[in-house]
């Protein structure tokens with residue numbers, strides 16, 4: 001039995017769990033995938049690493065700034081570039097912007113926040129129920145066959161730090177959620193994104209050494225298919241080969257979301273990329289595609305977190321609450337920690353990162 005169970009080991013769930021654990025609560029985190037970070041994600045592919053989720057951190061917002069300062073100090077993050085490119089109306093524009101990345105992969109951010117936490121990976125929350133002794137019973141489905149018990153956890157309070165459509169799979173009126181609370185969750189919408197990771201022959205390295213530095217990160221704000229292209233291997237300390245990451249536009253992802261032939265979808269995106277940047281970008285040695293069904297929250301709720309009133313302590317958090325994506329997720333996780341604390345023992349909470 002735990003004081004608190006946080007569902008989801010993304011930025012919101014992790015920072016919330018960390019604050020509550022530091023205050024002295026017993027906390028468990030349940031995560032359906034095999035590692036921490038959520039959409040701040042890195043994949044190992046063909047001996048390289050590729051950040052297929054969040055691209056970088058920028059000093060926009062207090063919570064992200066504090067996290068950047070700590071992680072730069074610990075040499076987990078470094079400044080990747082101070083100028084990015086935007087391709088608009090067939091022209092390339094330069095925009096000053098400090099972008100911080102983790103040479104070991106952006107999931108190093110989640111790994112840092114997760115240190116010391118009790119995280120149950122490879123388990124998806126299937127149902128929530130109230131027990132007779134006024135506790136939450138959290139039933140888990142094992143998503144990794146190698147894992148064993150537990151199948152259930154019990155907690156005084158639950159933090160639901162996952163995208164709204166996934167939360168609505170187990171939050172309903174039967175467990176006492178009000179219509180107003182459920183309507184708010186149902187109103188939240190997300191844009192999808194298809195991400196291609198592509199590796200190229202080491203010979204291309206010489207072309208890249210002449211590359212305009214602002215081309216490390218190129219956004220395409222008005223393109224029907226492309227949203228962003230990043231020279232991912234330039235984030236690494238010892239790149240094995242050139243690797244690029246391409247994010248599709250939401251409309252491209254909508255069109256291809258249910259495709260069963262992801263390599264062809266990825267090749268189509270690389271074909272488009274090669275029209276604007278280097279022509280050889282459509283001839284990778286390998287490519288992988290990741291489908292993000294809930295990539296970017298389109299219409300976040302104007303609240304710092306969303307408590308379910310009138311039942312046992314339960315609160316939703318994440319980038320569905322407030323503007324700013326990673327900043328919103330962090331702030332919302334901190335707000336959820338504060339709300340849970342107010343429902344339990346009102347212990348002193350330290351809101352700084354260490």
Ligand SMILES: Cc1cc2nc3c(=O)[nH]c(=O)nc-3n(C[C@H](O)[C@H](O)[C@H](O)COP(=O)(O)OP(=O)(O)OC[C@H]3O[C@@H](n4cnc5c(N)ncnc54)[C@H](O)[C@@H]3O)c2cc1C
Nearest residue numbers: 008010011012032038039053054055124125318319325326
């Ligand atoms: C391609 C891409 C690029 C991005 N680039 C940027 C960027 O440059 N800057 C920026 O600020 N933001 C960016 N974002 C957005 C940013 O990553 C998110 O806003 C932020 O990470 C959301 O954090 P979160 O904690 O709210 O949710 P998530 O990161 O989605 O975490 C939720 C976690 O819950 C888990 N989960 C879901 N359902 C269950 C369940 N039933 N049981 C157990 N676990 C479950 C998931 O596996 C996940 O790990 C990007 C996102 C994507 C996809």
